[in-house]
Amino acid sequence: MSMNNISIIGAGTMGNGIAHVFAQAGFKVILVDINPLQLQSALDTINKNLDRQVTKGIITEEQKKLTLANIAVSSIIAEGVKNAQLIVEAATENIELKLSIFEQIDTYAPTGCILATNTSSISITKIAAVTKRADMVIGMHFMNPVPVMKLVEVINGYSTKKEVTEIIIELSKQLGKIPCAVNDYPGFIANRILMPMINEAIYSLYESVAGVEEIDTVMKLGMAHPMGPLQLADFIGLDVCLSILKVLQDGFGNPKYAPCPLLVNMVLAGKLGVKSGEGFYKYTAASKETTVSERFR
Numbered sequence: 001m002s003m004n005n006i007s008i009i010g011a012g013t014m015g016n017g018i019a020h021v022f023a024q025a026g027f028k029v030i031l032v033d034i035n036p037l038q039l040q041s042a043l044d045t046i047n048k049n050l051d052r053q054v055t056k057g058i059i060t061e062e063q064k065k066l067t068l069a070n071i072a073v074s075s076i077i078a079e080g081v082k083n084a085q086l087i088v089e090a091a092t093e094n095i096e097l098k099l100s101i102f103e104q105i106d107t108y109a110p111t112g113c114i115l116a117t118n119t120s121s122i123s124i125t126k127i128a129a130v131t132k133r134a135d136m137v138i139g140m141h142f143m144n145p146v147p148v149m150k151l152v153e154v155i156n157g158y159s160t161k162k163e164v165t166e167i168i169i170e171l172s173k174q175l176g177k178i179p180c181a182v183n184d185y186p187g188f189i190a191n192r193i194l195m196p197m198i199n200e201a202i203y204s205l206y207e208s209v210a211g212v213e214e215i216d217t218v219m220k221l222g223m224a225h226p227m228g229p230l231q232l233a234d235f236i237g238l239d240v241c242l243s244i245l246k247v248l249q250d251g252f253g254n255p256k257y258a259p260c261p262l263l264v265n266m267v268l269a270g271k272l273g274v275k276s277g278e279g280f281y282k283y284t285a286a287s288k289e290t291t292v293s294e295r296f297r
Contacts, residue, residue, distance in 0.1 A: 003171065004028055007084040007109075009077070009101055011035070011042035014118055015090035017146025020046045023070035024059070024147075025175050030072045032080035039073045046071065049147055077101075078108040085110075086171070088140055090118040093243050098122060099130050106131035114164055116140035121191050121244040123251075124157035124184045134159040138168055141188065142177075144236075152177045157184050186251030187244065195244050198236075199260055201229035205280075205296065206262040212280045212296045230280040231290070234273030242267050271295075 004027055008019045011033035019031045019042070033039050050064040059067075074080035081087050087105050091097055098117060105115060115137045117127055128137035139155025152172040156165055165181060172179035182189045201215050210218070216228020225232075233241050242264065248257035266272075266279065271293070273279030281290040 003085045003167070005083050005085045006030070007032055007081045007087045007105075009033075009080075009087060009089040009105065010091035011038045011073075012090065012092070014142060014144060014146065016042035016045050017049075017144065018088055018090055018118065018142055019071055020049060020067070020147050021142075021175050021177075024050075024063070024067045026066075026070065028070055028072075030074055030080045030084070032074050032077055034075055034077075036075050039075065043071070043073065053147070077104050081105050081109045081113070083110065084113050086114045086116060088116045088118060090142075093120060093122065093240055095122050095126070098127055102127050102137075103130050106133060112136075114138065114167065116168065118142055120240070121187050121247040123186070124155050124160070128157045128159060135161045136164055138164050139184070139188070140168055140172070141190065143190075150176075150178045151190075152179045153188055153190050154179045154181045155184055155188050156181065187248045191244050192248065195241060195248060196257065198229045198233045198241055199245055199257075199263070202233070202260040202263050205230065206260050212292045234279035234281055234283075236273070237275055238263060238272045238279050239267050 006022045006027045007030045008015050009032050011031050015031065019029045023029045031039060031042060050067060053059045054061055054064055087109055089098060089101050091101055098119065102115065109115065115131060117124065117139055118141055119139060120141055124137060124139045128134035131137055134157065137157055138160050141153035141155060143149035143151050154165060154168050154172065169179045169181060187195060204210060204215055205212060212230050216230050219225045219228045242259050245257055245259040270276055271278050274283050277283050278293055280293055280296060282293050283290060
């Protein structure tokens, strides 16, 4: 199946990253978001990230221009998906929002268009159930930052056709990514393994087994992780971590997935990590240096 027209729903961090990699690989992309200011912010971010690639010698100035020329924007879903061969939804990790979006794109997308979601934990089968093309719905879970990270977790819903999976795997390879096919159970593979580890690290802090830096240092130096679990949680967003843990807890009904009370309280207090300027560490826009939050010193 020849595929060129890609629509990305949601112009946040993941959406603009997905648009970036598709456009850089030569696909025609329409980035869709109901907020025009978010669309402009996304284009600015893509431009800055491309500049960074030019500076590092990864791409040329001409390749940057071609990439930007491949991206159009729309604030109307019906217009943004009407010619799509693949739609990748990358909206906020909220089940009601995603179901609403899939009902809309199923209505307006052409027959034969594949509907993919970048969800990190929500059931593909549940999302597919609100469409009339469940066999054409699949998970395409990119990792953040999308232009840098190689993995794409390809998630089969209960009804996803084998041909659709094969197309998405091949497409991921065309983007320079490494696809891994998994089946649709809570958390898939990435977050089913990652989130309990992060939760256990938070429990270790909560129970005063060790401090923030000590926990992260043990995992970096002892397990060769590039980033400690508490700092990684800050980068993912503590609200996102909490949401995924709740999906795991509800999906499996197993208390081992229960979110640590400290995580719950931090989210309630608005300490969400990098996005809010403070989580387990403090972050400032003027510096890349991080310091442990005063709460944990």
